[in-house]
Amino acid sequence: xxxxxNITKYxxxxxxxxxxxxxxxxxxxxGLLGPNGAGKTTTLRMxxxxxxxxxxxxxxxxxxxxxxxxxxxxxxxxxPESAPIYPDMLxxxxxxxxxxxxxxxxxNRIEEMGELCGITDVMHKSVHELSxxxxxxxxxxxxxxxxxxxxxxxxxxxxxxxxxIIEIRNLIKELGKRKTVILSTHILPEVEATCDRVIIIxxxxxxxxxxxxxxxxxxxxxxxxxxxxxxxxxxxLEESLKGLSGISGVERQDEDNIxxxxxxxxxxxxxxxxxxxxxxNSDWVxxxxxxxxxxxxxxxxxxxxxxxYE
Amino acid sequence: MKKELRAYFFSPVAxxxxxxxxxxxxxxxxxxxxxxxxxxxxxxxxxxxxxxxLVIPVITxxxxxxxxxxxxxxxxxxxxxxxxxxxxxxxxxxxxxxxxMLVPTLVYLATVIYVGSPDAGPVIGGYLGALLLGGAxxxxxxxASSLSKNxxxxxxxxxxxxxxxxxxxxxxxxxxxxxxxxxxxxxxxHFQNISKGLIDSxxxxxxxxxxxLFMLITVKIIDERR
Numbered sequence: 001x002x003x004x005x006n007i008t009k010y011x012x013x014x015x016x017x018x019x020x021x022x023x024x025x026x027x028x029x030x031g032l033l034g035p036n037g038a039g040k041t042t043t044l045r046m047x048x049x050x051x052x053x054x055x056x057x058x059x060x061x062x063x064x065x066x067x068x069x070x071x072x073x074x075x076x077x078x079x080p081e082s083a084p085i086y087p088d089m090l091x092x093x094x095x096x097x098x099x100x101x102x103x104x105x106x107x108n109r110i111e112e113m114g115e116l117c118g119i120t121d122v123m124h125k126s127v128h129e130l131s132x133x134x135x136x137x138x139x140x141x142x143x144x145x146x147x148x149x150x151x152x153x154x155x156x157x158x159x160x161x162x163x164x165i166i167e168i169r170n171l172i173k174e175l176g177k178r179k180t181v182i183l184s185t186h187i188l189p190e191v192e193a194t195c196d197r198v199i200i201i202x203x204x205x206x207x208x209x210x211x212x213x214x215x216x217x218x219x220x221x222x223x224x225x226x227x228x229x230x231x232x233x234x235x236x237l238e239e240s241l242k243g244l245s246g247i248s249g250v251e252r253q254d255e256d257n258i259x260x261x262x263x264x265x266x267x268x269x270x271x272x273x274x275x276x277x278x279x280x281n282s283d284w285v286x287x288x289x290x291x292x293x294x295x296x297x298x299x300x301x302x303x304x305x306x307x308x309y310e
Numbered sequence: 311m312k313k314e315l316r317a318y319f320f321s322p323v324a325x326x327x328x329x330x331x332x333x334x335x336x337x338x339x340x341x342x343x344x345x346x347x348x349x350x351x352x353x354x355x356x357x358x359x360x361x362x363x364l365v366i367p368v369i370t371x372x373x374x375x376x377x378x379x380x381x382x383x384x385x386x387x388x389x390x391x392x393x394x395x396x397x398x399x400x401x402x403x404x405x406x407x408x409x410x411m412l413v414p415t416l417v418y419l420a421t422v423i424y425v426g427s428p429d430a431g432p433v434i435g436g437y438l439g440a441l442l443l444g445g446a447x448x449x450x451x452x453x454a455s456s457l458s459k460n461x462x463x464x465x466x467x468x469x470x471x472x473x474x475x476x477x478x479x480x481x482x483x484x485x486x487x488x489x490x491x492x493x494x495x496x497x498x499x500h501f502q503n504i505s506k507g508l509i510d511s512x513x514x515x516x517x518x519x520x521x522x523l524f525m526l527i528t529v530k531i532i533d534e535r536r
Contacts, residue, residue, distance in 0.1 A: 048388045052536045073390040080388075084381030101389045142385070 001026045001150065001180050002047065007056035009042055016042045018204040019056075029176035031195035031212075032184040035304050039204040040184040041081060044154050047182070048078045061149065074102075077148035081155050083139035087128035091119060091138055094127060095145060102146040113141040117171070133164035140171065151175060153183040157190060169194050188300055202304040224292040225271060226253075227261040232284035234259060240278045246271060258287060354415065355436040355505040359498045362408070362440070362447050363476050367468030369407055370451025371461040373400045374532075379459040393529050400452055401445070401525060408444035412437065432506060439504030442517035443497060447472055449524035456528045472497070 002024035009017040017039045024030050032040045045051040046058060049069040058065040060072045085094060095110045114120035117137040122130060127138065136156065143151060156172065157165045172194050175181060185191060191198050192212060200208035234252065238261075241250050246265050253260035265271045272291060279286050377383035386396060419433065447468075454468035455461070478496035497520075500513040 045384075050384055050388050050536065070390045070392065073388055076388070078385075078388045080381065080384040082381065084384060086382055087380075098389075101391055 001061060002182075003057075003059040004043075004047070005057045005059075007043070007046060007053045007058060009039075009046060009051065010054050011042075016204055017046075017053075020201070020204070020206050021056075022199055022206060022209055024180060024182060025197075026180055027176075027178075028196045029172065029181040029183070029194055031191040031198045032182060032201060033186065033188070033191050033198055033300065034184075034201035035186055037203075038201045038304070040186075040201055041154055043201070044078075044152050044182065044184055048076055048152055049073055050078075074146070075148055076150045076152055077143035077146065079136075079139045079143045079151075079153045079156060081158065083135045085127050085135060085138055085142070087126065089127055090123070091125055091127060091130070092123040094138065095141060098142045099145050104146055109145060113145050116144065117141045118167070132159045133161065136160060136164075136168065140168070144175070149179060151179050151181045153181070155185055156183055157185070157187065165190075200300065200303055207303040208299070223265045223271070225263045225265065225275065226288070226290050226292065227263070227275070227279075227286065228255075228258050228288035229261070229279065229284045229286045230258050232259075232282050237261070237278070237282065237284065240282075241275065244271060244274055244278075354418065355432075355440070356502075358436075358440055358505075359443060359476055359501045362443055363472035363497070364469070365411075366404070366408060366444060366447040367451040367454065367465045367472060370400075370404050370448055370468065371455055371465040373404065373452055374455040374528075375459055375461040375464045387532075393532050394525070397452060397525050397528050397532070401448060401521075404448040404452065405441070405445050408448065409441065412440060412444075435509060436505040438509070439501045439513070442504070442514065443501050446497065446517045446520040446524075449521040449528075453524040453528045453531070456531050 004023070005021050006019050007017055007021070008015065008019050020039075020043070032043065034040050042051065046053050046065070047060065049065050049072055052066065061075050063071045063075075065072050089097070092110065095113060096107075099109060110123075111120070114123055117140050119134060119137050119141060122134055122138075127135065130138065136159075140153075140156070143153070153172070157168050160168060169190065172181060172183065176194070176196075183190075183194070195212050197211045198208065199206055238250055238252075241247060241261070241263060246269060247263060248266050249262075249264035251262040251264075253262050263271065263275065270291075272289065276286075276289065374383070377386060387393075450471050451464070451468040454471065455464040457467060458464055475495060475497045479498040500516045503510055503513045
């Protein structure tokens with residue numbers, strides 16, 4: 001659907017985006033992940049024809065952005081960072097303005113957007129009266145109003161409270177079923193929660209481009225199991241644990257009166273049955289045994305060391 | 311065409327702030343009206359160029375500068391609208407505002423007609439010239455607004471250009487006669503011609519050229535900024 005080939009973008013002397021290439025597939029939700037200043041917004045702005053690249057070619061739905069930007073803009077619904085909507089207008093008027101600009105005749109489209117994005121109650125209010133969450137939803141409404149095949153969202157949950165974040169994420173997932181969605185973020189859980197595939201950008205270059213599940217697995221292959229127990233003798237427990245093969249570390253992490261143990265394994269096999277066996281045969285009372293998933297966070301940190309410009 | 315009307319459609323809402331300013335301008339107009347007790351609009355039209363040069367840039371200064379400052383320009387420029395349509399939309403909005411500014415003066419016109427019988431020529435010429443002049447200065451103001459995020463920079467730039475063009479008429483006296491053609495760049499010169507009632511194509515072309523020139527430059531600026 002979208003092809004980005006060898007794109008470079010300079011702001012004066014500063015090279016914000018450095019020879020990147022990637023492809024966005026139809027019907028997928030792709031996350032553009034990276035630290036602040038990595039080049040995510042710049043990349044999205046080039047896709048939406050707000051900025052022109054210095055080198056390279058961007059093709060959207062078969063149309064090159066420098067050949068026919070008007071056609072590209074029709075295919076895309078774009079929500080820029082911090083939803084910069086005219087504050088003096090009423091929500092309804094603003095959506096009417098956008099639908100006029102996009103050549104939409106049907107008036108009930110605005111009502112549909114209202115229901116879809118949950119802004120029906122604020123249609124009569126001025127935009128400057130709205131909370132950040134509502135403004136973001138109005139922004140989503142304007143991006144969706146012409147039912148585009150492609151949705152590009154720049155940090156769609158920035159500044160929202162936890163409830164609003166969940167709502168927007170669910171909305172995005174719903175939309176992602178029928179549309180191609182690209183969202184940019186530096187919030188890892190967001191990517192894990194919503195995206196089918198992730199492109200990690202650091203300092204203007206792509207450092208990873210894969211399906212979300214694949215990236216989660218590809219880490220150090222370590223497995224981490226944490227235990228919470230009480231009542232027994234720690235040193236003999238430690239000895240037995242270390243006696244198991246495939247264990248690379250045992251750490252004590254007490255909390256209040258509960259003994260905590262953090263066991264790092266090399267990932268070759270599931271250690272949990274054996275660990276449980278050890279505890280069963282001792283005086284320990286076990287409160288909790290948990291296996292941690294290798295998270296995107298570790299991979300992200302590994303790949304983007306030193307990436308934050310701020 | 312429809313799209314440029316839509317781009318303009320938004321403007322009145324933003325101009326609420328300007329409405330207060332318009333009241334002040336209206337008062338300025340009126341204070342002069344009863345001073346010149348002649349059955350003609352001559353004196354009013356004489357002062358119009360300078361008045362427009364000072365006032366119109368204030369109306370236009372926010373047109374682009376504010377959009378750049380708030381970031382809303384990112385939404386506008388990613389809409390399937392051509393840059394020229396966006397500029398034309400703002401231009402017509404400004405022009406309609408100029409026209410609205412002139413509406414109160416029709417009251418004075420009515421008084422003059424009631425009191426005496428003024429020639430129709432100069433009056434029609436005067437208003438036509440006012441619209442053309444207003445359009446020209448508006449296009450300068452829009453150009454200036456596209457240069458910066460700061461409306462103050464925009465208004466000062468527009469003032470600079472506008473006043474230079476206006477002052478040319480006065481400077482001609484100091485220049486050797488060979489350079490007297492510079493007079494043709496002056497806004498005042500052309501406006502006075504039209505307001506005498508003589509609709510000369512040269513004057514009309516002058517104003518239209520200014521408008522087209524500055525709007526094309528603005529398109530360039532907006533596109534190059536990407």
